[in-house]
Amino acid sequence: MDDKQLDKKLKKLRSSMDGIPSRTDKKLILSEIQSGKKRWNTSNLIIYAGSVACLLLLSLLLIQSGTFSFNNADDGFLLSSEDEEVVLLEYGSIGIVKQDFGNNYLFSSTSHNLIIENNVRGMSENAQPAVLEYHLGIRNNWGETIGSIKDFSPETNSYKNGVKVHLEPRKSLIEVMDEVLGYNLFERPVFYDGLPVIPSIRGGVYSLSFEIESDREYENSSPFLAESQRKRLLEEAGEVDVVLTIKDKEIARMYLNETEMLHIAPISDEGGYNEKE
Amino acid sequence: MHHLIDSAKAGDIDAYGQLIDQFSGTVERFAFQIGVSYDDVPDVSQEVFLRIYRFLHQFDGESSFSTWLYKITLNVARDYGRKQSSIKSKTELLKRQQNIDASVVEPIEMQLLRDEEDRYLYQCIQELKDKYRIPIVLHYFQDLTYQEISKVIGAKESTVKVRVLRGRNQLADKINNSLVKGGINHG
Structure with missing residues (x-):
């Protein structure tokens, strides 16, 4: 098989594949993004609250067992x-x-x-x-x-x-x-x-x-x-x-x-x- | 396109929707061409666009958006392939246990490509090693230059050229061998 024949076959296959309809569910993606944002905001709040709690706990532990232990x-x-x-x-x-x-x-x-x-x-x-x-x-x-x-x-x-x-x-x-x-x-x-x-x-x-x-x-x-x-x-x-x-x-x-x-x-x-x- | 990207970065969800419209076909075709099964393409495409949105703020605009898109699609497809190979092996085991002959079930890809020649060529491409298959697909089906391919796969441009050439030669050999064996209809 020469180069031209191969190129022709590749082009033909490409055309076949280009005809495949798109099935990406845009609505699903966008709703995922929206709910993800909400989740992100909620999780941010949880992370923030958790961080504050961890800091307080850490401070207490340090006081109890660290420099002033x-x-x-x-x-x-x-x-x-x-x-x-x-x-x-x-x-x-x-x-x-x-x-x-x-x-x-x-x-x-x-x-x-x-x-x-x-x-x-x-x-x-x-x-x-x-x-x-x-x-x-x-x-x-x-x-x-x-x-x-x-x-x-x-x-x-x-x-x-x-x-x-x-x-x-x-x-x-x-x-x-x-x-x-x-x-x-x-x-x-x-x-x-x-x-x-x-x-x-x-x-x-x-x-x-x-x-x-x-x-x-x-x-x-x-x-x-x-x-x-x-x-x-x-x-x-x-x-x-x-x-x-x-x-x-x-x-x-x-x-x-x-x-x-x-x-x-x-x-x-x-x-x-x-x-x- | 840049204004859509900027708007999406700023949180405009409609702008991102337009980007999906514009690029979903590219993502799906590329995923299918590099070997993602037809059934799994929508899942891969969804993951690609979710990932792009997540990392959109990191896109600096210096490189081409499409190059970035291919890179992410490639990574998602690889991740997906790893997961699926594990599922596939379990499914095949289940089929064997239930005495279902896997060979009689025609893959959806084969049903999709009705032309026998196309089906065989597609199968030959999938049989190539990754390092040859991906440059071949990007070059012949996605119209990327060697330079662009080198950015997507992270290899030197000269390496890309060599890989495309070798991949092409291997494809030709496969097709020639099938012709010698009596046609491509058995493929």
């Missing part, structure tokens, strides 16, 4: 998640002071060791140890009190659901303590003062003191620190993380040196100690 603890009070915005380290104060326990030393957590040591070592009972002292102002920005005063345990002298604050030294401070003291001061007993609850908005003050010079368990440590050593220690003393826990669960961690209001008490000329405020 707090988890229900077993005992009914609320624990904050690890969020520095909710719990804020408002201010910090650091100093090395001569600690005078006076008649209250029995209430200190290290007093027992101190007495024994003093007896063993034959030191005066009026010995005034130097301490590295931290005062921390912690603000609770959440709308609820954090922690609880329920379930006090006399054995541990602590509240089961109470807020506890402890300090974790960073590497540079550990190195300085090793160099100056020969041991990690933060692994030693701490004089602790602070409420087990942080009221909403108002916040609370926590004091932690670490005894420096009365410790003679370590042979390499000096019984008394030179002024330069105290200065050295004080310079790095802000290199700590302030950690809040409830039931040993960490609820907040703040870097002390990043606190805007951090006061480091200067070493006084007399005796090389900060004056106790």
Whole structure:
């Protein structure tokens, strides 16, 4: 078959097909379009309403479990998640002071060791140890009190659901303590003062003191620190993380040196100690 | 035509009705020519015009409306073909189960094309692969240039030329073979 014959056949077929009548139902198409428009308008309204509802729901979920989320603890009070915005380290104060326990030393957590040591070592009972002292102002920005005063345990002298604050030294401070003291001061007993609850908005003050010079368990440590050593220690003393826990669960961690209001008490000329405020 | 498109874009349903009047024949013929069964042509045509209306705002007017129309028809026909092939296989299974001989039922297409030569040529075209059949149909039955075909199928113009030529050769071979076998009446 040559090209002309094929062309002729194709033209003939085309003519046959061109004669096929149109069966497109225009009315049906247009009515579909019209009803589709109505459906579209209705569905738009539904989508709009649904979107608003979803946004509201999402906002509620975010508030409940996101930035401001707090988890229900077993005992009914609320624990904050690890969020520095909710719990804020408002201010910090650091100093090395001569600690005078006076008649209250029995209430200190290290007093027992101190007495024994003093007896063993034959030191005066009026010995005034130097301490590295931290005062921390912690603000609770959440709308609820954090922690609880329920379930006090006399054995541990602590509240089961109470807020506890402890300090974790960073590497540079550990190195300085090793160099100056020969041991990690933060692994030693701490004089602790602070409420087990942080009221909403108002916040609370926590004091932690670490005894420096009365410790003679370590042979390499000096019984008394030179002024330069105290200065050295004080310079790095802000290199700590302030950690809040409830039931040993960490609820907040703040870097002390990043606190805007951090006061480091200067070493006084007399005796090389900060004056106790 | 452009004013009809603009009016339809603006929501004038009557203008769109006029566009349907103007192009429904083209859509139906093209659908039938590329292999949509005659019974299904109205459904395909309806879907084409619904789809065009849905995407009319995307038509920028730079390309030809008819090119766009062919492209959409081709896509709808392909989608439809996929659905129908699944239905067809189920129907054939049902027919076999009911002992109905499919060969005795003459397809409507064959009834429509009363001329035997036309029927055979139509069947030969449908036997071509897609890549040859569609350019052949667009070129010989829809009068599109190679350039326009290249826009519809998204291939280079040179590729279109080659495909039309090969498709044409394959058609000629099929017809020649049937003549050698003793005529086209058995086809």
